[in-house]
Amino acid sequence: MKYCARCGSEYRDDIEQCSDCPGNPRLVDVGEMRSRGLPLPHELDKRVFVRAGTTDNPLMVEVFVELLQETDIPVLVRAGRSGVVDKLTTGNLLPWWEILVPEEQQERAAALIERERAQEAATTDEAVRAAEDEERETEQSAAPPSTL
Known part of the structure; x- marks a missing residue:
């Protein structure tokens, strides 16, 4: 057999x-x-990638991918929808992004994603409380003096 050194x-x-x-x-x-160190077609990566998590937040996709890559988990991101119109016209209710990892690392990756999601939610809750406290303080200091 012969092989293409470019595409295999x-x-x-x-x-x-x-x-x-x-x-x-x-x-x-x-x-x-x-001699070129190229794999033959039957030697190519045959891992099965499965869903470890999803998100509708484009910033969180980047956070999840970086987190997984830092822990040496290969990751693929697949868009579930291509636009806002999808949901309106096709009833496509898939999340915006799916985070896919090798099947044998799914459990570990899902745990990491959920832990990061929980940390993000806690940080968001803390920021909301701080903003509400600041707003109350501003309202109290700006209240006009009462005249009786």
Whole structure:
């Protein structure tokens, strides 16, 4: 068999150029693929990625991805919807983003995501309380003097 060193496609021995890649690169044999350190098609990554979490917040997607990457969990992000119109016209109720990880790391990734989500909620609650306290203080100090 022959292989394309660019895309990894496998071809019969009588074919000379890759029909899948622009420029139709020359095909190489197994030895050449090995010498270049390239995997053969049957050696490619076959991990199954599954949902570890979802979010509708674009900033949280970035936080989750960074968190998972810092803990050496491979992560893919898939858009569940392409726009606001989806929900209105198609009834698509999927979350905006799905965070996908290898199946064997799903449990660990989901726990990390939930812990980060809880920390974010606590921080948000604290910020809301602080803003409400500040608003009350401002209202009390700006109250006009009462005249009797």
